[in-house]
Amino acid sequence: MTTQPRTGIRWVILLLALIGVTAWLLTIAPEATAQGGDVPAMDEETGQIPRIGVLFATSAVINSIILVLSVVSCGLFVFFILTINIASMAPNQLVNEVRKLVSDSKHDEAAQLCRRHQQVFVATVLQRCVENADKESSVLMNMIDSEGRRRADLLWNRISYLADISNVAPMLGLLGTVWGMIKAFFGMKFSSLSAESSVLTSGIGGAMTTTLFGLIVAILALAFYSIIKTRATKALAEAEQVSHAVADHITHTRGGGSG
DSSP states (O other): OOOOOOSOHHHHHHHHHHHHHHHHHHHHHHHHHHHTTOOOOOOTTTOOOOOHHHHHHTTHHHHHHHHHHHHHHHHHHHHHHHHSSHHHHSOHHHHHHHHHHHHTTOHHHHHHHHHHTTTSHHHHHHHHHHHTTTSOHHHHHHHHHHHHHHHHHHHHHHHHHHHHHHHHHHHHHHHHHHHHHHHHHHHGGGSOHHHHHHHHHHHHHHHHHHHHHHHHHHHHHHHHHHHHHHHHHHHHHHHHHHHHHHHHHHHHHTTSSOO
């Protein structure tokens, strides 16, 4: 029987966060140390801005957090792609087994089967149906709608993590930019007058990189959220259809009316 992965979403987020921090420690931290915290300037000969790694090192802490958020958003996207589909939320094998047990009037066994697969979205909805198979059809439909909304709310709350990342990332970028500009302006008084202009422009340029990285991650997360939202809407509609079909089957098996 194919069911949803039992790995909690919290463990997935924690693992991806650790991967992101490890990647930063291995690639960014040494370069930041080598730079000695200096604000990079544009290459006067080529007119090229500093490399991504150098720009990243201008605000290593905030940019590292943004990096972790990007890794988390990619991980969540893959996780949702694998779990939010009709095959995972309402697998045919489970639905067919429940229908067969209902046809044989084995409602207790059907309920036990659903309890063993509570990680599957449709399982708890079908469990409510078979546990109340003696109720009228309208009551069963209300139970399906109530349980379906409850499970759907949990699903939407998980998906909203991507929307949260798309909101937090640019705010972190703006925070890094403001902090970098404050340092650039206050650092002017320690420079000679001839160098103040270069120091200021380099400082502002370095400060703006956090906003750049934050916006990139926000756009990425928002695109992921839109894709998963569309996928979830379709999967929920199909799961609802399957649940109503089983409820109708229960009603027809007992000959309609109240049991």
